[in-house]
Amino acid sequence: MRASAITMQSGLYSHPELGDIRITVNGRARSIVARWNGAELRITVPPKLPQAEYDRFIDRFGPRLLATKPKPRFAIDQILDTPEVDFSIVQGWEDDKDVFMTSVEKTPVRRKYKNFYIHLSALAVDRIDTAEVQGHINRLILIGAHDASAKFVLPRARQLASEVGRRPLGWAVKESRTKLGSCSSRGIITLSPRLIFLPQELRDFVIYHELAHLSEMNHSSSFHDVCNEYCGGREQELQQRLRLFRFPVF
Structure with missing residues (x-):
């Protein structure tokens, strides 16, 4: 088969300098998009993208991507701290x-x-900087964060809802890298387990934000009036602090 006839498929690829590259073929993609997710490079490509075109992309942008590769997030003897729980990364047997x-x-x-x-x-310690081990650690921490959020964040959310006189239809904890919270049209509020890593004021802000959606299912001025009232007039301040917060997980 001619090289030009080979097209990229979804899967995990390896590069001598960039390391693990996870390719996703997306029917809606019109161009190649690359981003780092921890130590793993994720590239989205359009359907039927010729491998030769992908190779040219890597040759052209590989050095730039390598220069922006994040440092390993996790290390042995590291402790990730939250007010209620912590996560220690240790060497086993x-x-x-x-x-x-x-x-x-x-x-x-x-x-x-x-x-x-x-x-x-010991083998994992030797490979701790790889995308595989970093990703495994990250997934386990998020599992623990889910447990902790159900135990500590949800009761606080119910308390705040009661204080502002709101009664959501239900609550849930569900992992999302892009959303810290959401409110469905039915009135079910879902919170990300990543909230456990936030200081209490910012957790409360995310909760108030979703509670405000029970009144306004949009981000209109009326919504912000409600949210700002719940936040004691500090919505913009807390929003800015949340934007600047750096989570210890990816």
Whole structure:
């Protein structure tokens, strides 16, 4: 088969300098789009993109992408701290599974309600800078964050709803990298587990934002009036602080 006839397929590819590259063929894509997700480069391509065109893209933009590659997010002996729980990345034993998580709730330390431990085998420690291990750690932390958010963020959300006289149809915790919260037309509010990493004022702001959508299902001036009232006149200040916040997970 001629090289020009080969088209790109969705899947995981490897590059000697860029590392793991996850290709996604998207029917709505009109051009090649690349972005880093932690240590993994994700590239979206249009259907039937010739491999030769993809190769030219990598040759042209590879050095620029390499220059913007994020530093590894996680390291051995690192502790990710939140007001209620923390996450420790530790080295396990030789016969451990590659990467796994345990938690301590009955006798937690560091004045937390719960401690999560991400255990890495010796082999995983040697590969901790790779996209595979970084991604595995990230997924486990988000699983723990989901547990913690259900236990600590949702009760606070219900309390704030009661204080402002709102009664959502329901609450849920669901992972989303792009949305910290959402409110359905039925009145169900969904919060991201990433809220557990926010300071309390910013958590409250996200919750108030979604509660305001129970009155206004848009971002009109009326919506902002409601949200600002819930926030004690600090909506813009809190919005700016939220934009500047850097989450410890990707």
